[in-house]
Amino acid sequence: MIRWITAGALAVMIFLVWAVLARVFAPKGNTAATHFDAIIVLGYPADSDGNPTPEQLARVSEGVHEYERGIAPRLILTGGAAHNNIVEAESMARVARAQGVPQSAIVLEPRALSTIDNACYSARIMKQNGWRSAEVITSKYHLPRAGMIFNDLPRELAIDWRGHGAPELGPDPESAPGWAVTSSEVTKTVRYLLYARWADSCSP
Template sequence: MRFFSEIVVALTFPLALTLVLLALAGLVYALLKWRRVAFALAVVAIGWSAFWSLPRNAEWLRESLEDRYAVESPNVLPNADAIVVLGGGGYTWISRPGITLDDLKYSRLAQGARLYIAGRAPRVILSGGGEGDRTEARNMARGMRKFGVPENALLLEERSTDTTTNARYSAQIARANGIRSVLLVTSAIHMPRASVLFRGAGLQVIEVPVPEPRSVRGDSWADRWVPSGRALWRSGRALKEYAGLMAACFERKTA
């Protein structure tokens, strides 16, 4: 089952599906001599990647996920028993001198620190696995301490390898510490899937999405409609989230 899931995830990236369909078109033509079918498959294959390589199409797809939950200031959010910050993104800024929270608009970790400083919850669960002592959660803890979040407020979840296990193991830590409601912090595009999984794990969730930079740099025709590899990659991420969201909803209904 896991192998099948990994194949599905791989095919959500447009170029991967395009290559598979082109290979299939070649086989149809070589083995069956069905020229029209092979041609149609090839057109669909190329058109699929071409469509999602357009920056405006990539942003439209991403916005359909990102806009489900509003981005709010920590000061207007309700209180909860804990803040959960999911791993993801770079942490090179941790070692940079003079960095401030205002410099980190797109950082999940910085948003978690803002919530704690605003008094929204007394504890923070940092969720991210890894090998030995070099887990993502421990790296995240370094960043939290940099912004003044005390060590005794941090709970580290270091076993997870994906969003499903983020939810499972974070919920176990939450129950062990009497935590029922959480402010869930992750990127806006990832939030719909993460919210379903954390609710399915038995937690009361308040969604705190963190925005990501847009790929459409301006309003010119070229900025929106000239194909780019970046737009293709961003489309793939959104398609992956949709595949994961559908799987999470299905599993929750059949559980």
């Protein structure tokens, strides 16, 4: 019995170390380009009243900032109702419009329920429109896993991309402490490496 417990604990440790190393060496992009066809902003939940949480606001605001800098002529806002009944892309679009982005420069992807979906559905939109490159904006702690996922897109949907971390605007009163967020991301990375990259993989 002790032998099985020891073996199980060792396996868990190996998986966690694998995930940590994968995050450290995760791709930050596959292009040296500085201008893109689109800026993809990965979703984060609004609150139950539809108001942007600090983290959602940070991601969208950074997307707007990059748009205003001329990094790309449009924003793809991706996220469905993954955590409550508020569609993240629609909440994000309200923020972008309030910050001066015209509706004509906003593209909604309102179905994604995971980061894999974010990447897959956004890449499909890009291919349908003939767009080939994107800056991907998300929270800094989320960038490593997002980078793995964008790097693993099927060849038919592959795009030129680089990651860009949104600076924090302030604490989210409903968020976990920093160490818990990091632990959660490591756990999600383990799931991605062992299971989700195949079971939930993107199809063209």
